[in-house]
Amino acid sequence: MARNLILSGGPFHDFDATSAALAEVLADVGVESEITEDIAGALSEPSEVQLITFNALRWQMNADRFAGLRDRWSFRLPAAARTTLLDHLDRGGGLLCMHSASICFDDWQGWPRVLGGCWTWPKSHHPPLGWTGVRVHGGHPIVDGLRDFDLVDEVYSDLDVLPDVRPLASSGGQPLAWARPVRRGRVFYDALGHDTRSYDNEIHRSLLQRAALWLLKRPVTGTG
Template sequence: MSKTALIFWGGWEGHTPARSANIVKEMLAGHGFDITLEQGTSVLTGSDISQFDLIVPMVTMSTIEKPELENLVAAVRGGTGLAGFHGTMGDSFRNETEYQFMVGGQWVSHPGNIIDYRIDIAKPDDPIVAGIGGFAYRSEQYYMHVDPSNEVLATTTFSGEHFETIAGVVMPVVWKRRYGKGRVFYSALGHTADEFDVPQMKTIFERGALWASR
C-alpha cells in the first residue's frame, strides 16, 4: 500500500508556491507516494487529513480558519508527518502561535535580502544531512525565532554586514522535531522553485520529508 501525502499551496506569489508544490509532488511521487495537491487551506477541513502520512504546507503570509488549523494540528499530533521549507512553512500564518509551536519557528527577517552566505552542518552523522558537508548558498539568509527543543541539523552565521547587532549569531537553518506523535521537518532554504536546482537544498528537503512521513 503506497504512502499518501497532502500538499496545499497559496499565499504570496513571490515564493512560487504552485511551481514549488509541483516539484515536491514529483519528488514524492518518485518515492511511491499517492499525492493530493490542492490550492488554499480549505482542504484541511474537506476530508480526514489525519489519514495522510505526510502533509507539506506551501503557503506564505496568509490566514487559516480556526477549524482548518485545529484539524492540521490534530493530524500532526496524532502521527501525520509535517515537512516544509523557507517561508512556505516558516512564515505561513503569522497570527497563529499554535502553528508556529508545531513548526518550531517563525521567520522574522532576512537582512540584505538575496545575499551570499554559508550553510554549516551541525550533525553530520544524521541521515538527513550525512555526506553533504558545509556549502555556499545564495538566497535570503533567514533570521528566525526558533524553539530550543528543535534538533538542529544545519546552521548559518550572520556576518553583521547587513545588520550590525546580529554579527556572529548562529542561526538554525535545518531542524527536525517531534510534535505529539508526529515528526516535523523544516529547512529555511528554498526562496523560489529555482533553488531546487541546488543539489544540497534538494537532497536535504527530500530526505527530511521522507523522515517526517509516518
C-alpha cells in the first residue's frame, strides 16, 4: 500500500466527510490515507509518505468579512512546511490538491507555481452549488477513455492559471483539473470536491483514482 497524508480542515466545508470520502476512493487503488488537520505539525519534519493530499481551506483571511473567523482559521504556512513540500517533490513525491487548495497558503508566493494556479480575491468566484456538466479532455492517461459527466459541485471560476497548464477537465470554459510535473515529482489539481456528493459520481471517482496512480508513477491504464 502506498501511504498518503491528507491535510484537512477549514471553514465553509465538511472536510471531515470529504476527506473520509477521498480516503475511501483512494483505498480502492491501494492507497492508505492518514487524515490530519494539523497542517503545520504534519509538515514540520521531512515527509515519509509517497503522496500528500490537500483537502483544506487555510489562508490568511485578510478581508474584513472573515474577521470573525480569523482566530480559529487564519493560517500562514511555516518555512519548515514549505521546505518539506519542496523536498517531497524533489524526491519524486506526488501532491493531490483538491477544491479549495487553490485558496490555501496565500502567504507563500511559491504555492501557485507548485499548484499551477490560484484563487485571486476578488476576481475569482463560483456560482451557487448545484448540478454542473464536466467536459473531459483527452490526451493524458488520467482522463483518456473517460466520458463527460454531471455532478453536484461548485465550479471555481476565473482562477489565475499558469500559461503552461493544459486542462484535463472543464465546465463552461473554466479549467477544473490539470496535471503537471514539478521538480522531480508530480502535481494534480482538481477544483471539484465541495461536498461528498462530488465523490458519489463514478467517473469523478475514477478520475481521482487515476490521478493518484499517475502521481505515484504507477500504471494508469485499465483503471475506471
